[in-house]
Amino acid sequence: MKIFNSEQLRLLDAYTIKEKGIASVDLMERAASVFVEIFSEIFGAEESVRIICGTGNNGGDGLAVARLLHQKGYTVFVDIINGNESADFKINLERLNQQQIPWQYVAELKLAPTDIIIDAIFGFGINRPTTGIYQKTIAAINESKSKVVAIDIPSGLFPDASSENHSIVKATHTISFESPKLAFMMPENDKWVGKLHIAPIGLSEQKKAELKTDYHYTLKADIKPLAREQFGHKGTFGHALLIAGSKGMMGAAVLASKACLRSGVGKITTHIPRDTAQILQISIPEVICQESENKSCFSESWNTDTLQKYDAVGIGPGIGTKNMNGFENFLLNFPTNTPLVIDADAINLLGENPSLLKYLPRNVILTPHPKEFKTLIGQLWENDFEKLELLKGFAIKNGVIICLKGHYTAMALPSGEVHFNSTGNSGMGTAGSGDVLTGIILGFLAQGYSVKEAAIQGVYEHGLAGDRAATKRSERAMIASDIIENFI
Ligand SMILES: NC(=O)C1=CN([C@@H]2O[C@H](COP(=O)(O)OP(=O)(O)OC[C@H]3O[C@@H](n4cnc5c(N)ncnc54)[C@H](O)[C@@H]3O)[C@@H](O)[C@H]2O)[C@@H](O)CC1
Ligand SMILES: Nc1ncnc2c1ncn2[C@@H]1O[C@H](COP(=O)(O)OP(=O)(O)O)[C@@H](O)[C@H]1O
Ligand SMILES: [K+]
Known part of the structure; x- marks a missing residue:
């Protein structure tokens, strides 16, 4: 299996949307449902879940995951760190409201006890070390006693470069879409990633074959x-x-x-x-x-x-x-x-x-x-x-x-x-x-x-x-x- 960098993942995303004629929000829905499938194999619906979202597409994934978990009978609560909202984030916020799932914007996160935190602050769109409210939220997550499941990548971790001395979510599990990120292969990041699960979301096979990378992950196939x-x-x-x-x-x-x-x-x-x-x-x-x-x-x-x-x-x-x-x-x-x-x-x-x-x-x-x-x-x-x-x-x-x-x-x-x-x-x-x-x-x-x-x-x-x-x-x-x- 090829390991793609964030630029290539973006290309694959765009190409899949074009080639298969599916809307990006539907690809997000697919990612969220694959996430929920793996999540629900690990954690039962009796566990309370708090989903902490940014406002980019990783946050959008978080909102879709909240809705799908709610439909499966989980008790969910959503915290959103206010910022620039991506188009698919906005659609998913509307869908969340339609289902009357409770959420709030957070200024400073005071975490009420919860069994599980789902981390949807940043995905591979991270482009600088986290500061301010993001850093504080990450610290609060890491200080909580909850199990933490990261969507795609622990927030704050750079997918393709060293993140030494950055504020990063410490995940118990990371459910990553399509291919592992290069950062996951590094011993220095073991403490952030926890147990790694790879979730295929059906990105274009043709484009994956075309894209060149030096990095591969050996699987049975x-x-x-x-x-x-x-x-x-x-x-x-x-x-x-x-x-x-x-x-x-x-x-x-x-x-x-x-x-x-x-x-x-x-x-x-x-x-x-x-x-x-x-x-x-x-x-x-x-x-x-x-x-x-x-x-x-x-x-x-x-x-x-x-x-x-x-x-x-x-x-x-x-x-x-x-x-x-x-x-x-x-x-x-x-x-x-x-x-x-x-x-x-x-x-x-x-x-x-x-x-x-x-x-x-x-x-x-x-x-x-x-x-x-x-x-x-x-x-x-x-x-x-x-x-x-x-x-x-x-x-x-x-x-x-x-x-x-x-x-x-x-x-x-x-x-x-x-x-x-x-x-x-x-x-x-x-x-x-x-x-x-x-x-x-x-x-x-x-x-x-x-x-x-x-x-x-x-x-x-x-x-x-x-x-x-x-x-x-x-x-x-x-x-x-x-x-x-x-x-x-
Ligand atoms: N393969 C794919 O391409 C798919 C990606 N999806 C999701 O989309 C994510 C990527 O989404 P986005 O590109 O919207 O990016 P993110 O949601 O990771 O980040 C959002 C935005 O935050 C800003 N930002 C970056 N670093 C920051 C910092 N330190 N402080 C404050 N703001 C910062 C950037 O402008 C960035 O675009 C993936 O990780 C995944 O979760 C899925 O929805 C579906 C398919
Ligand atoms: N935590 C781990 N996860 C996976 N493989 C491991 C782990 N620790 C050790 N190994 C594997 O075990 C082997 C240890 O090799 P090495 O350090 O040379 O041991 P020795 O010198 O005692 O024979 C390597 O193949 C390494 O990849
Ligand atoms: K994340």
Whole structure:
């Protein structure tokens, strides 16, 4: 799914009205009814609802929502912050009056206790930080004990730029129309957005396909697993090489190897430090163990020919950062066309010696978490929008795919595209989850997925397995092994 900016959403709105010949107020009605459908699945009619509206189209949505909830039997009360009224706002105010739904203009909002507040002050039309009565109202909403449901976007939040230090409504739920806003993908905005729901309102599919954006949100429909050939065998489903582990960190090698096998790969060889094979072999009998001649996981006898025998290579989980020479030697000898996934300490090694970046082969995926990303680029960022620009810049400059892990893992491609992942949960914030991801991506690469498919689909399926694990156990109790067990 594409993520559109506010300008594009306005275009889509206008085009849909023209193409489908529907009045803008009817599109507003559709948005309001989709909102009410989702809202009423979450909250019952016994809960009292106060709807706080601006006077633009977000406020108009609020008025239409008030009327539809009233018709469904909810007790509603509307507060309006006086301002320039949009045409569709005016129509909806008239409709509200016809139904005799109580409302008032507010000068200073004194909130009587209510179960739920619906926030309809500003939508994507916000163009400057909120001040005055708007700021005061937002503060009153945030200080109330009510649950808060934002229409389209929490009021005050900029959809396409950083809103640091602005006054913003703190929503428990955000029901957003048609596509998520870029701001929702940023960890710094988690506290405002709450649980995100996407509500399609039927904007023009043709126009959506035409409009170009760098930003995408991966959903089930975007996932196209490779067909498994009926006559295929372990020799055709790919042979992966994983370089992982060090003394005390063999669990990382175990988790990544097992996840790689579960991803459907034909064979995996796991290259580990000398005298550590027993741990791996007892944990996973299916793995081919290859011990290094030395105590690090880097072999001195590797050359391009030996590495070329594998369909894909993964390096990093649990390797430590002691052997820069070994890593350098590995990269210098790495075959140009073999896909490679680089994780964990291998990323830290690259960060310590950026001159090695030029030796990266063609098909590379890096999977840092934010701390590793900081080490890799050697600088910090002011806010998450700046971090996103740095991520894009890194992918473009180095011609690699880089997956910045987190709640909405961001995958930046050398083309400048960024794909945000929609699956996964906070239960995955547990040691070893990242090793599992490396194993899955490696397995996908070895089976013949392109680097783009392996990154996007690997991250999606990793999150999906994490969501299944959380359902069976709980976000609190699940551990990384549960992600592997729930990969199907
Ligand atoms: N996709 C769509 O295009 C649809 C949009 N709809 C709704 O329309 C909303 C956008 O409506 P509008 O463009 O009318 O804009 P808003 O309702 O978000 O804001 C209204 C106006 O407030 C003013 N404003 C901006 N920042 C301000 C500030 N800090 N202090 C005071 N005034 C400020 C601006 O002039 C802005 O146009 C969406 O978020 C959504 O809720 C829906 O009604 C239907 C379809
Ligand atoms: N709150 C969260 N929501 C969704 N996914 C998460 C969350 N926390 C962690 N994850 C996922 O779990 C994995 C953790 O990786 P990482 O930090 O490298 O762990 P480790 O180093 O312990 O293996 C990443 O894929 C990340 O996207
Ligand atoms: K809003």
